[in-house]
Amino acid sequence: MRLLVKWREDEERVDWLLESLPADMPAGERARVQALLVGTVRHLGRIDGHLDALMTRPPRPTVWAGLAVAGFELLEGGADEGLKARVCHHLVEQVKRLATAKEAGFANAVVRKLAAALAADVEPAADAPMADWARWGSHPDWLVQRWKMKFNQDAAVAFLRWNQSAAPVLVRWRGEAAAKAELPEWLTPIEGAPDFFSAEPGHWPELAAWIERGEMQVQDAATRHAVDLLQVQPGETVLDLCAAPGGKSLAIADRLGGSGQVVAMDLPGRRMPRLQRNLEAAPSGVKATVVAGNVMQGAARVLTAKNLPTTYAAVLLDVPCSNTGVMRHRVDVKWRLQPDSFRRHAIQQLDMLLAAAERVAPGGRLVYSTCSVDPEENEQVVAAFVRRSHGAFKLEESVMSLPWETGHDGAGAFRLRRV
Known part of the structure; x- marks a missing residue:
């Protein structure tokens, strides 16, 4: 929530904000903070659109940040009713801690309506107006209209979907050719790009060891x-x-x-x-x-x-x-x-x-x-x-x-x- 406020209020870049995290933060906690911040900013247009419709006036930046992060957690969790309850409860506790009890009550009322609005929000039809795709896909309308003109609607929609998907870690193999044949199955070769692989989540310690030995490089x-x-x-x-x-x-x-x-x-x-x-x-x-x-x-x-x-x-x-x-x-x-x-x-x-x-x-x-x-x-x-x-x-x-x-x-x- 604090990082999201700094991103919006101070216009700092997401990657710089993540670099500012404490060096001694546990790896699992750091990864979750990164996932929440990146995911919230990626889907912010869609989340903010619903929040604007649910509130008569904007809350304080800290409360807005809590609602936005909760919105991403709800999108990430899909139809899991148990998760929805946990997200609402956690949001209330964090707003109490970072703002006030009164604002926590306000956030509780808004996030329950937000959960229903996001659950009812479905992907537009392929031939829907680009403005609908821009709203659903959290992109500025002028940008997707530009892509439609530069390419075509199908390409613009495919590009928007691509941007809204989570980015895996991609690596370039620098080691011996013989050793490359023994790489694990959770490293998927990139078609048409020799020596490049997509890594499944959860394997950073192994990747870090290869990078430390000079056998891999994180690279698209x-x-x-x-x-x-x-x-x-x-x-x-x-x-x-x-x-x-x-x-x-x-x-x-x-x-x-x-x-x-x-x-x-x-x-x-x-x-x-x-x-x-x-x-x-x-x-x-x-x-x-x-x-x-x-x-x-x-x-x-x-x-x-x-x-x-x-x-x-x-x-x-x-x-x-x-x-x-x-x-x-x-x-x-x-x-x-x-x-x-x-x-x-x-x-x-x-x-x-x-x-x-x-x-x-x-x-x-x-x-x-x-x-x-x-x-x-x-x-x-x-x-x-x-x-x-x-x-x-x-x-x-x-x-x-x-x-x-x-x-x-x-x-x-x-x-x-x-x-």
Whole structure:
């Protein structure tokens, strides 16, 4: 409840809030807090819609948060009458503790009506108006209308359903090929994505042990497209711009065949320590260098100060974007986006791509990647860049991953060659 209030009142990101949990919190309790917070934010549009209809005026933020979390627990529990009674009782006790007894009585009356409203709420028909799907699927109406226009109604509905499903832990196998054949059945291979697996819940201790030994990395299968298109060659020195938190940087290091170097650059900040930790797992013989710098300003100076090259045969630019391809993981993205977000992102992305091009050696490869499914941030940015390069770069190959088709996160990746 406290985290949900901070998310709404202070506009803090869900992943940052979860990172703020006490380090000594028991693993089971931490997992439940994460499940409740993520689940509530994922379904908040639907829950809030019913709450607004049941209350004449909004309660204090703490009481609202309790009602919202209880709403998710009711959705999660389905038709279990016993669970409904337990959720109502627990909500009353928590509101008494965090607010007042009078507000607890109010919450008790509202949550019982909320339980009935949620139980009667059924999925719209496939051809129902998109506004109905947006309400039921807890997405802003303008966003699902946009997807209907960009794709079609069936795709928009499939995408919305995808975003509302719980995201499993996906991992990339880094260990020996022979050992991969002995992996347990609760690791399901991702179709079309060699070395990537979906892990069933309840096996984090085993996964953590593999990660600690350097045999696995938590990573979505969509990230492979950018690394594949980069065509890393053993012994190369590769520049990864906007590298944090480092999943793609480590994948590049794994492709270097035991020799070469990864130079991972990103802005200084809270994600840099994680980038450093991820690259500590780079294979023996591969040098991994973390650089705090800005691709848009002074990158060459920073690289020179570190005795590093200023141009590279292979450069990866994974730009900040709308994150529409990863909404199943980043559940608060849909509530942060605004209709003009895509235009603003595209302007910044083109500027970053033009700056990254200066780091590409003659004949070198530049891969532009996003975790967006929207053309404004993918094909249109790349087309604008090619025009602005006046023949200096050509588009060689591209991949678009659409979650409702691939079964994993969405992404765009484009390989450009300096002529």
